[in-house]
Amino acid sequence: MDIATYEQLGFEIALGTYLLSSILFILYVSMKKERLGSMGLTLAFFGFAFETIALANRWFYTGHPPWVTTYEVMAFFAWTLVGAYLILNFRSNYKSVGIIVAPLAFIIMGFSSMQSANPEPLVPALQSVWLLIHVPIVILAYGAFAVAFAASALYLWKDRKLIVGTKDLQNDQNPHDVPSSKHSQSGAGILTGLQLDALDDIAYKSVAIGFPLLTFGIITGAIWANRAWGSYWSWDPKETWSLVTWFVFLIYLHARTQNWSGRFAAYISVSGFLSVICTFLGVGYVLPFLESFFSVSTGMHGYAGGDTLTGTVLFCGVLGAVIVLLLTTRKRPPKTTKASSKDVATHAG
Amino acid sequence: MNVALRLLTSARFAIAIIVFIILLSILGTLLPNGSLIFSSPLFIALIALFSLSTCVCSLTRITTVWRLVVHPRVDVTDQFIEALPFNAFLSGAKLSDVSEHINGYGHRHASNTKQTIFFAQKGRVGRFGPHIAHFGVLVLLLGVLIGTVNGSTSEYNNSIAVIPLGGSVDVAGFTVKLNDFGVDYYNDGTVREYSAVVSIIDGNVVETHYVTVNEPLTHKGLTFYLYDYDSAGVTQSGKAGWVAFQIKSEAGIPFVWAGAFITIVGIMVALYIPHKRIWIKESEQGLLLGGTTNKHSRSFFKEMEKIHSSVIQRNNHSSI
Numbered sequence: 236m237d238i239a240t241y242e243q244l245g246f247e248i249a250l251g252t253y254l255l256s257s258i259l260f261i262l263y264v265s266m267k268k269e270r271l272g273s274m275g276l277t278l279a280f281f282g283f284a285f286e287t288i289a290l291a292n293r294w295f296y297t298g299h300p301p302w303v304t305t306y307e308v309m310a311f312f313a314w315t316l317v318g319a320y321l322i323l324n325f326r327s328n329y330k331s332v333g334i335i336v337a338p339l340a341f342i343i344m345g346f347s348s349m350q351s352a353n354p355e356p357l358v359p360a361l362q363s364v365w366l367l368i369h370v371p372i373v374i375l376a377y378g379a380f381a382v383a384f385a386a387s388a389l390y391l392w393k394d395r396k397l398i399v400g401t402k403d404l405q406n407d408q409n410p411h412d413v414p415s416s417k418h419s420q421s422g423a424g425i426l427t428g429l430q431l432d433a434l435d436d437i438a439y440k441s442v443a444i445g446f447p448l449l450t451f452g453i454i455t456g457a458i459w460a461n462r463a464w465g466s467y468w469s470w471d472p473k474e475t476w477s478l479v480t481w482f483v484f485l486i487y488l489h490a491r492t493q494n495w496s497g498r499f500a501a502y503i504s505v506s507g508f509l510s511v512i513c514t515f516l517g518v519g520y521v522l523p524f525l526e527s528f529f530s531v532s533t534g535m536h537g538y539a540g541g542d543t544l545t546g547t548v549l550f551c552g553v554l555g556a557v558i559v560l561l562l563t564t565r566k567r568p569p570k571t572t573k574a575s576s577k578d579v580a581t582h583a584g
Numbered sequence: 585m586n587v588a589l590r591l592l593t594s595a596r597f598a599i600a601i602i603v604f605i606i607l608l609s610i611l612g613t614l615l616p617n618g619s620l621i622f623s624s625p626l627f628i629a630l631i632a633l634f635s636l637s638t639c640v641c642s643l644t645r646i647t648t649v650w651r652l653v654v655h656p657r658v659d660v661t662d663q664f665i666e667a668l669p670f671n672a673f674l675s676g677a678k679l680s681d682v683s684e685h686i687n688g689y690g691h692r693h694a695s696n697t698k699q700t701i702f703f704a705q706k707g708r709v710g711r712f713g714p715h716i717a718h719f720g721v722l723v724l725l726l727g728v729l730i731g732t733v734n735g736s737t738s739e740y741n742n743s744i745a746v747i748p749l750g751g752s753v754d755v756a757g758f759t760v761k762l763n764d765f766g767v768d769y770y771n772d773g774t775v776r777e778y779s780a781v782v783s784i785i786d787g788n789v790v791e792t793h794y795v796t797v798n799e800p801l802t803h804k805g806l807t808f809y810l811y812d813y814d815s816a817g818v819t820q821s822g823k824a825g826w827v828a829f830q831i832k833s834e835a836g837i838p839f840v841w842a843g844a845f846i847t848i849v850g851i852m853v854a855l856y857i858p859h860k861r862i863w864i865k866e867s868e869q870g871l872l873l874g875g876t877t878n879k880h881s882r883s884f885f886k887e888m889e890k891i892h893s894s895v896i897q898r899n900n901h902s903s904i
Contacts, residue, residue, distance in 0.1 A: 356770045356772065356774050356776070357776075358774070358775065359775060359776065359777045359778055359796070359797040359798070360797050360798070362776075362777065362796075362797070362798060363798040436882070443855045443856075446851065446855070447848065447851050447852050447855065450847065450848055450851055451848055454844040454848065457840075457844070458841070461837070462798055462799075462800065463797055463798050463809075464809065465800065465807060465809040465830055465832040466832070467837070467840060468728075470612065470619050470622045472613040475609050475610075475612060475613045476613060478609060479606050479609050479610060482602050482605060482606050482609075483606065485602060486599050486602055486603070488855075489595055489598065489599060490599070492595065492714075493595050493596075
């Protein structure tokens, strides 16, 4: 076997491990067996270890850092996401966040595996020390935002389960509703270890790490663009979407100072991650598709190209999933909203 | 006037402006020729409003922050301390039992009335973080403004200089001479690097530079970027042809980088340095201890609980 085959194998093992880990986390949350959660976490760690070796291997034999082609960038993104999740669980017990993180890592890795694995030589514009700084910083920021997304999505989900739970408890007087109440009680009991304010805290801390990184990433990108093209900002779609992400999390941080935490913050954090997805897929996939019809310029980040159809389908799928998530978490009586957001607000100080 | 000021200082208004900027930016990436949006009067007006709101918000708040940090309330009532997020009464304890735990805290004030009140705080600079970041954003936008104004007035900005091999052009009082140029290839035939050897002749001084895509040449506020080359000329063994350079004015760019740097520092100060304040009231009966922080409340509570339990432990020891 040559070195590229080993690397392929490493990525494939990581992909499979993230899938297994996802299944274990789903079982953990539905069966509430602590052991399943620990197994899910351990598997995620093994997947991460294999991916680390595969990425290092690729860096060694391509001679450039593994964040140049779409295949590499996606794999590296999954790596930062799982890495951030493992760090989160290093001293605290936030395993349940894995129910979102592991499937997300699997989807991203799966997406990576659909791309061409052929290493591409560095074009002149990419031969810069900024390649070593700008790209990993931005991807690390996106990894942090992905963890924030996982915590916020869980927040919204758990919040909704609690509401459905209380609603059904009220209906308990009605004898016809006994089975549904039993079901929803288990729903309310999901993720028992994680309180709403802890999830809010994870999301805030992840944003507090991701936001300065993204700021630094955008600036280093501007410095690099100025060096290579003589223009620090040219409103190409990737630049614009990264700025949109920056603005969304700017709102998140300002909303915090207004004590609008809780559900509102969770919605902003989810939208911020949606913007990250648009930055990734919107440029490499959807825009070339538009470009062929309307001649929209993809600018200097055009190298992140790929298969248009799968990209568009995936993009719409993720977009649809998030919209469904947002719509299904909407039902709730206003009284409890106040109580929970107040609770969280005092914690955020 | 008052209404306008109140609107500009309101965080909701600032958030509304940002939402509009986001929506227009998204449109800019989706519409055909959408990039025209970013130079439209509407977008520029929004950015101006955003700058104004950033500026007014900081200006109106900075005096309050300054008062809070530099002239803090020391002579507080018992009710004030009891209303703090963390508070405890340590009966029989003395100020000296606590003082070693708050060594890291600076700026202590003691006031003598009937009781001694002790005030300690840490991380004052954290309160200024948002304002540092706001200032940075304004400096950055000022740089963009200078660059835009200068770019449209500068004679040379955005112009293309085509120089034949061995020939030269005169720009802004100096001469640029093309000595050599070439293209490197990978084994598979894709381009590895474009390069040119250029001399700047300014009066009696002659400087020679090796220019590549990521290493442009800057002289007297003008930067020369590799733009195009004679692909027919480069392949000839005898070597002939030309190289085109794009000329860009450097005006405003130092402000952009300085502003960006200040913004990053401000964001990090705002996010990572919590402003922690502790009040301790000593009386015959014991200590009334209270504390608050503007962020990272969990770790602050742990810190306060540690002080609390260690004082209780010590008092138990001394009473035995």
